Amino acid sequence: MGSVPTGTGIMVMANRNVHVFGNRLSGNGTVHVIVAAYDAHESFAFPVGSALIKTFAHPAADRPGGLKLVETRVLLHHEKGWQAWAYVWNDEQTDAELKIAGAKIPMTVETPEGGVEDFIYAVPNKNQCKRCHAIGGEVAPIGPKARNLNHVFAYPEGPQNQLMRWANAGFLAGLPDLASVSSVPDWLDENAPLGARARAWLDINCAHCHRAEGPASNSGLSLARDEHDPVALGIGKRPVAAGRGAATSPSTSCRAIPTRRSFSTAWRARSPAS
Numbered sequence: 001m002g003s004v005p006t007g008t009g010i011m012v013m014a015n016r017n018v019h020v021f022g023n024r025l026s027g028n029g030t031v032h033v034i035v036a037a038y039d040a041h042e043s044f045a046f047p048v049g050s051a052l053i054k055t056f057a058h059p060a061a062d063r064p065g066g067l068k069l070v071e072t073r074v075l076l077h078h079e080k081g082w083q084a085w086a087y088v089w090n091d092e093q094t095d096a097e098l099k100i101a102g103a104k105i106p107m108t109v110e111t112p113e114g115g116v117e118d119f120i121y122a123v124p125n126k127n128q129c130k131r132c133h134a135i136g137g138e139v140a141p142i143g144p145k146a147r148n149l150n151h152v153f154a155y156p157e158g159p160q161n162q163l164m165r166w167a168n169a170g171f172l173a174g175l176p177d178l179a180s181v182s183s184v185p186d187w188l189d190e191n192a193p194l195g196a197r198a199r200a201w202l203d204i205n206c207a208h209c210h211r212a213e214g215p216a217s218n219s220g221l222s223l224a225r226d227e228h229d230p231v232a233l234g235i236g237k238r239p240v241a242a243g244r245g246a247a248t249s250p251s252t253s254c255r256a257i258p259t260r261r262s263f264s265t266a267w268r269a270r271s272p273a274s
Helices: 162-169 194-205 257-263
Strands: 051-059 067-078 081-089 096-098 103-110 116-123 152-155 158-161
Touching: 051 103, 067 096, 067 116, 081 103, 152 162, 158 162
Parallel strands: none
Antiparallel strands: 051 067, 067 081, 081 096, 103 116, 152 158
């Protein structure tokens, strides 16, 4: 499909428990609606001018809507490829400022147990965004894949499959019969098979780096959902970093490197997705 000029519109991508409201779109150079091309395995092909937006916030009872906006990250499809931009919201919550060099934000948030926790929130600089959003050395989207979006969501008109809704609205071209489209479970869904939940978590959190075209290809660990080689998945694999011993073993999974890195609190040792 051909590209369209910059200013086509916006598509907001999120995976769960996200509400977007109070927005107004105006002054687009072409139209408000874009058309993305279906891909069975990778992220959809979005035209030039597309923006994928993710906002980070935390609960705050004294703020409108009960949330305090902290950071908004934008993947913008320029004519020469995707570019990543990070914006930090002001205290008044009226505007967000571009932070190409990143930022460190002291924060105090309430914990689920009712206490408070102090920590430093790190906004990535522009180069750090590419540490995850890189396929074959080029910046690329991660989340908008068919398997992540092939679910039923509640809409004002009633429950509807998200892919079908996009196709019917003209947002998505080339969608095949849904019976042939794969789908991953919510990793928190205890009714889904444990193995499928684990592979879904690894696929979205780790496989963008741990694949042949990713920044962590030199590790030899491939965590993509369509990877079936046990050694490539880490079972009995000798590590090239992060300590000694096999990366994963059916009998010693609690001592495996992926498990230890996922739960580590040491920033030099922990997995970036933790």
